[in-house]
Amino acid sequence: MIYFVGAGSGAPDLITVRGARLLSEADVIVYAGSLVNPALLDYKKDGCEVYNSAKMTLEEVIAVMAPAAKAGKTVVRLHTGDPCVYGAHREQMDELDRLGLAYEVCPGVSSFCGAAAALKAEYTLPNVSQSVILTRMEGRTPVPEKEQIESFAAHGATMVIFLSAGQLARLSERLIAGGYAPDTPAAIVYKATWPDEKVVRTTVADLAEAGAREGITKTALITVGGFLGTEYERSKLYDPTFTTEFREASR
Structure with missing residues (x-):
């Protein structure tokens, strides 16, 4: 299986619990080295292969992930923030679809x-x-x-x-x-x-x-x-004069 994992916004402890678990289980990690905090690689296990995609093309990334997945290895494609925002992961998923390879996406903190x-x-x-x-x-x-x-x-x-x-x-x-x-x-x-x-x-x-x-x-x-700025109106959500589904207005 290939997992696209959002690394979070920078701090290594802001990756999701699921993302950290997937990193610890990965046999192969391809990470966006120009943006992802390298401290996140501390989650990896001994023997894990690591590739920096900052120096790679789309074709080279697929050439690493596809054979590993076909060999039954767990692959993590580690993207900065959440991969759905400027992550360029759609084109990778389309290539994996074309190759008939399974993948999942683990969201991250943008x-x-x-x-x-x-x-x-x-x-x-x-x-x-x-x-x-x-x-x-x-x-x-x-x-x-x-x-x-x-x-x-x-x-x-x-x-x-x-x-x-x-x-x-x-x-x-x-x-x-x-x-x-x-x-x-x-x-x-x-x-x-x-x-x-x-x-x-x-x-x-x-x-x-x-x-x-x-x-x-x-x-x-x-x-x-x-x-x-400093100017805004109070939210109705917690306004005592506003009735909601869960409480009646108090006055």
């Missing part, structure tokens, strides 16, 4: 969740934002025409922007062009939940200056929106 924890923030605040947009800037690889930063910024919702820390000046311009006010709160979260985690609070207008000041050019998420 870095956008780790970033919220680092910020001690809630992305969905009543009367501020009830939607979270996960996206990225186009770089060497494009994004669909309808998914440009400006079109998402027009919603005024919470935004979490991946893979864009090296383009902060352009990102700032495009967020403002899309509709965010220059003084909209923003934050750069570098390596969320890692030992060297860094949180930089700023505004949309000052993203580039803040990133340059802290020397952050990669491995960071940019969060944008009013959820980083």
Whole structure:
């Protein structure tokens, strides 16, 4: 069996219980070495074969996993965060389908969740934002025409922007062009939940200056929106004047 496992956002103890068990049982581990905390390899057993996919192509990854699985070995493909977000695991699963090989997916804690924890923030605040947009800037690889930063910024919702820390000046311009006010709160979260985690609070207008000041050019998420501010309405969920399925309003 081949298991696609989410490594979590960085800290080795933020992998799921299931993910840690699968790592400890694996005969072969192929891990995303450019992003996954290598401390997670401490879960592996003696004799486990380990491959760093940062130096491999899709074809080379499959060439390692497929023979091992056919030989009855347990294979873990270890992805950063949760593999469903910028994990490029769909193309691997399609190849395994073509080869008739079984696989399962073990979810992980995405870095956008780790970033919220680092910020001690809630992305969905009543009367501020009830939607979270996960996206990225186009770089060497494009994004669909309808998914440009400006079109998402027009919603005024919470935004979490991946893979864009090296383009902060352009990102700032495009967020403002899309509709965010220059003084909209923003934050750069570098390596969320890692030992060297860094949180930089700023505004949309000052993203580039803040990133340059802290020397952050990669491995960071940019969060944008009013959820980083101080104004919001109390949730109805725990409001004593609000009746729910489980309790009557007290007054």
